[in-house]
Amino acid sequence: MPMQAIIQHRYGTPDDLRLMEVEIPVPKPNEVLVKIHAAAVNDWELGLLEGKPLFMRLFLGLFRPKVKIMGCEIAGVIESVGGDIARFKPGDKVYGDLSASSFGAFAEYVCAREDAVMHMPSNLSFEQAAAIPHAAMLAQQALQDIAGMQQGQSLLINGAGGGVGTLAVQMAKLHKLGVTGVDSTAKQEYMTLLGFDRVIDYLQEDFTRTGKQYDLILDTKTSRSPFDYARALKPGGTYVTVGGSMPRVLQCLVFAKWISMTQKKTLRVLALKPNKGLNHFTGLIEAGKILPAIDSRFPLAEVPQALKHFASARHKGKVIISVASATDYDA
16 A cells, blocks of 8 residues: 655655655554654754765765655554564554664655554643654753753753753753753744753854863764863763764864863763663653743655754754644544
8 A cells, every 4th residue: 555755766855855645554463563644853854965974975875865754753653563573562652763773764654663652641742742852862862861861950951842851951950950951042032931041142142162061961063173162071970972074073083082181071872772771761751840932844755845944943842743633643
């Protein structure tokens, strides 16, 4: 049977994507078939679309993309399961990050490895759930697994108004951290409403040159020199980048040891482990301690417009792709 999907035939721009009919995939023994109700847009999609940085084409496809259907965050319902699957059954509501399972979120159905999805929080809609898996694990693995955040510490989040930042501030507040958010002029009021103790407009103030220092820095943009970030850290402080400019990320990798030796400050680049810790995060959501922030919703046919909106960096919270029809949501 056919399904609709957004297909990428070549590297390029959002306008090169096409909504097409393709066959519904059949799950392998270790896979589940998910009817997708909602997906979300992330930096992954822009990288896959453009084939950048160029060295990634060694893995993504040298001249043409190997990934034909992009998208990594999903929420939906199990349609069928492979013969080796015992943890899920048809009808189960699931969500997850498919970035280690061949992607495929921008479609009506996807086959995913069993470890790529988890049972969905019972108190969220599909659209809310799709906003969680990738962004939340970037925040959680950075702040908890690497930085080991502790009560009373000061945290600065650079790029604070997007999907990662809006979840990270809620996590930090649960641990009673003082949190400063850095983003554009248009997001200042929004970040204040989210609970940031202090907000900085990066167009008006460079937080690395004010003399103010922080115990922790979580960076989603990585647009400055690692020495700039080190200057904004307290002695013994930790900086973690989860994305942004690849040349700047590589600089962090190159100079991290030198900065650690000379300044006693830690710079780390997060290597995401998809879905690691998602069950714990599900518990926080079901306890009402954390909620996702959604900026906008686009139907599947308008994925190109959604990607353009995301690339503009105007979004506040997550950009969602609504895949299933309204009647499906009520089912």
